[in-house]
Amino acid sequence: MENRNTYPERIVQFGEGNFLRGFVDWQVDRMNKRAGFSSSVAIVQPRANGNVGMLNDQNGLYTLFLQGLKNGSAIREHTVIEAVSRGINPYTEYGEYVKLAENPELRFIVSNTTEAGIAFAPDDKLTDSPPSSFPGKLTAFLYHRYQFFNGSKEKGLVIIPCELIDQNGEELKKIVLQFSSLWNLEKGFTNWLEENNVFCSSLVDRIVPGFPKDSISEITEELGYEDRLVVVGEQYHLWVIEGPAWLKAELPVEEAGLNTLIVDDMTPYRTRKVRILNGAHTAMTPISYLCNKETVGEAMLDGQIGEFVRELITNEIIPILDLPKAELTVYADEIIDRFLNPYITHYVMDISLNSISKFKTRDLPTLLEFVDRKAELPQKLVFSLSALLFFYKGKRGDEQIILRDDDSILSFFHKQWSTVDGSLASMQAFVLNVLQEKLLWDQDLGGVAGLADTITNHLMRMEHSGMRNALQACLENARN
Numbered sequence: 263m264e265n266r267n268t269y270p271e272r273i274v275q276f277g278e279g280n281f282l283r284g285f286v287d288w289q290v291d292r293m294n295k296r297a298g299f300s301s302s303v304a305i306v307q308p309r310a311n312g313n314v315g316m317l318n319d320q321n322g323l324y325t326l327f328l329q330g331l332k333n334g335s336a337i338r339e340h341t342v343i344e345a346v347s348r349g350i351n352p353y354t355e356y357g358e359y360v361k362l363a364e365n366p367e368l369r370f371i372v373s374n375t376t377e378a379g380i381a382f383a384p385d386d387k388l389t390d391s392p393p394s395s396f397p398g399k400l401t402a403f404l405y406h407r408y409q410f411f412n413g414s415k416e417k418g419l420v421i422i423p424c425e426l427i428d429q430n431g432e433e434l435k436k437i438v439l440q441f442s443s444l445w446n447l448e449k450g451f452t453n454w455l456e457e458n459n460v461f462c463s464s465l466v467d468r469i470v471p472g473f474p475k476d477s478i479s480e481i482t483e484e485l486g487y488e489d490r491l492v493v494v495g496e497q498y499h500l501w502v503i504e505g506p507a508w509l510k511a512e513l514p515v516e517e518a519g520l521n522t523l524i525v526d527d528m529t530p531y532r533t534r535k536v537r538i539l540n541g542a543h544t545a546m547t548p549i550s551y552l553c554n555k556e557t558v559g560e561a562m563l564d565g566q567i568g569e570f571v572r573e574l575i576t577n578e579i580i581p582i583l584d585l586p587k588a589e590l591t592v593y594a595d596e597i598i599d600r601f602l603n604p605y606i607t608h609y610v611m612d613i614s615l616n617s618i619s620k621f622k623t624r625d626l627p628t629l630l631e632f633v634d635r636k637a638e639l640p641q642k643l644v645f646s647l648s649a650l651l652f653f654y655k656g657k658r659g660d661e662q663i664i665l666r667d668d669d670s671i672l673s674f675f676h677k678q679w680s681t682v683d684g685s686l687a688s689m690q691a692f693v694l695n696v697l698q699e700k701l702l703w704d705q706d707l708g709g710v711a712g713l714a715d716t717i718t719n720h721l722m723r724m725e726h727s728g729m730r731n732a733l734q735a736c737l738e739n740a741r742n
Contacts, residue, residue, distance in 0.1 A: 269294060271347050272301035274362055274403075276308045276373035276396055278317060278349055284470040284495040286372050286424065288326055289520055290345040297514035301369075302347040304362055308375045308396050314349025316490055322346035324491035327474075327481070329605030330498065337497060338605060340485070352399060356391040359399075363407035366417070369512070371400070373434075374424040374466075377619040378668060382437045388445045397434060401441040404459070408451050418458030420512070422503060424466045426540055427623055428532070431463035431504065462505035465532045467539065469600055470495040471608035496606055498596075500535075504528040530585060537579050538590070539597050541624040544617065545646035546571050547610045548653035551663075552729040558608040562601045566733050572598065573740060574642040582631045614653070615666045618702050621650055626703065630710070639712055645736045648720035649729065651696055655679045674701060686722060693718045 273290060275282060286303075293299035307314040317324070327340040352359035362368065373379070375396040386398035393399050404419070411417040423430040435455075442452050474481060474494045482488055501522040503509065515522035525531075543558070549570065550561035561567045575597070580590045600606075613620075625643055632640040654675040656663045665672055678695055682688045693714050697707040707713060723732040 267294070267344060269300045269302040269345075269347075270367040271304045271362070271365055272367050273303040273370045273372065274368060275303050275305045276371070276400070277375055278305045278307055278312055278314050279374065280472055280493050281466075281468075281470045282372070282374045282424070283324060283343065283346070283491070284326055284493040285466060285468050285499065285501070286374075287343055287345045288341075288495075289499075289501065289515070289518070289522065291341075291343045292520060293514050293518040294345060296519065297517035299514055299518075301345070303345050304347055305349045306359060306362075306399070307349060307351045307353070308373075308379065308399065310353045312351065314351050317346065317349040320489070320491060322348055324493060325481075325485060325489045327492065327494045328497050329494060330496040330600070330603045336605075343493075352392040359392065360403070360406050363403050364410045366411075368407075369420060371419055371421045372424060373400075373422075376616045377425055377427050377623050378616045380423065380425050380427055380430060380434050380437065382440055384444065386441065388447075397437040398441055400434070401438045401445070404438065404455065405442075405445075405447055405451055408454050413450055413454050415454075415458045418454065418460070420460045420462065420505070420509065422462045422464050422505075424464055426466075426536055426620075429463045431461040435461035460505065460509075462503050462509070463528060464504065465500070465502040465528050465535060467500040467535050468495055468498060469603070469606060469608055471606055472612040474607060476607060494606065496600060496603055498600060500531075502528045502531045533583060534585060534590065534593060536624055537583060537628055538575060538594055539600075540620070541579055541628060542571055542575055542597065542601075543613050544620045544624045545574055545643065547613045547617065548649040549646065549729065549733060550610045551614070552649065552653060552658055552724075553733065554658075556609055556611070558601050558610060558613075559604065559606065561610065562598070566730070566737060569737060570642060570645075570733065571601075573737075574646070577740075578632060578640040578642050579628055582628060582635055611664075616668070617650060617653070618667060618671050621647065622703055633710060639710075639716060641716075641736065641740055644713065644716050645720055645733070648717045648724070649732075651675075651693070651717065652721055652724045652729070670701065674699065682725075684725065686718070689721055689725070690714070690718050693721065 290301060290303055305314060324343055325340055326343050329338045350358050373396060379396045381395060383395035383398055386393035386395055388402055393402055407417060423434050427433060471494055474492055481492055499521055503524045505524050510524050546561055546567060550567055553567060555561040555564055575594050580594060583590055629640055629643045654665060656665055678692050682692050694708055697714055700706060720732055723735060
């Protein structure tokens with residue numbers, strides 16, 4: 263791959279995964295090449311087991327393939343992304359990480375550490391190298407910058423998290439201030455945080471699957487070089503940033519031809535996208551995998567699963583969204599087309615990362631609002647929740663499922679499933695324990711009328727007849 267242009271490191275990015283590289287870093291690359299943005303991205307690995315080493319081995323360069331419909335035509339194109347300067351592992355290079363905060367040209371921080379990443383970790387300490395949580399790392403970073411520049415008003419930053427939680431900017435700021443209090447940092451730092459830094463909530467929308475392992479040999483032959491960090495994404499993209507109007511002058515998104523909006527209120531965009539696109543993704547994932555469908559595309563082409571997803575969106579998600587139905591229907595049709603994009607291989611196991619927090623954020627609000635408005639259970643969402651609990655048993659037939667979630671959540675489910683002996687009574691006790699566990703849901707769901715009994719019935723059928731038969735029974739019940 264060619265050598266990239268060298269620009270000042272004006273952006274620090276927490277997260278080296280496919281999504282940020284196929285979304286934010288691509289946009290920075292576009293702004294550099296089309297709008298004179300002249301900025302590079304220094305990527306910080308937020309977890310100990312990351313892969314910035316591979317990124318550095320490739321000099322920060324990687325290839326992005328965009329595949330799908332563009333202006334009504336099927337387009338497949340690729341480009342080398344040159345926006346990333348380097349990757350830093352704070353677990354082995356904490357000094358380099360802290361030194362990033364001393365850069366006078368630094369202006370932006372972006373992140374995607376999954377929904378579970380924006381959380382307060384009370385055991386984090388300022389003296390840790392690094393603190394375990396992303397907000398802890400960020401607070402230590404900002405405090406060092408504050409100290410290094412003596413609280414200069416001009417050295418505040420614009421912080422734009424991309425995690426899919428409601429008001430992610432506000433939530434991240436709240437936790438940073440919580441750490442400031444916990445660590446007894448001086449009032450001047452808190453004032454500097456409040457007055458000279460801007461935390462912008464944002465919404466991201468582009469399907470970016472994992473590494474294209476099934477087609478990498480063909481891609482390598484096509485490119486003529488080996489790239490161990492190839493990213494594949496769809497053509498569609500949307501980034502909605504809730505921020506001050508002056509931000510438009512600093513981010514030349516319009517000049518670069520990007521579908522990135524800087525708005526006063528992103529709530530309508532967020533609700534529509536998180537509930538329909540992300541909600542459907544999360545709801546279908548355990549069902550699809552336990553029906554031996556490995557990708558979103560395969561699942562949508564399956565008669566049962568495709569019917570399930572369409573009915574879930576049409577009959578349970580859209581009816582409780584307070585937006586024009588015609589607009590929601592058009593958007594939902596676009597989502598189905600994106601799920602069926604033949605160019606995208608989106609593995610459901612990639613979507614399954616931190617599935618409990620994803621269901622809590624993306625699907626549980628719909629389920630509870632449906633019950634509140636209609637005084638009945640949304641059958642498809644309840645079936646999805648049942649399938650999720652079955653998925654966390656960690657077995658697909660005789661095959662072990664490699665579950666990826668917080669250790670405390672995995673140990674909870676391991677312990678709970680060990681109490682199930684196939685009897686109705688043991689399953690009832692299991693379901694009630696899960697629904698009442700605030701570690702999972704931040705609330706007690708045991709009192710939702712009919713929920714425990716319905717989930718128990720689904721799980722008994724999944725346990726004794728398999729996911730296919732349980733899914734068929736769910737669909738037939740809806741038809742009657």
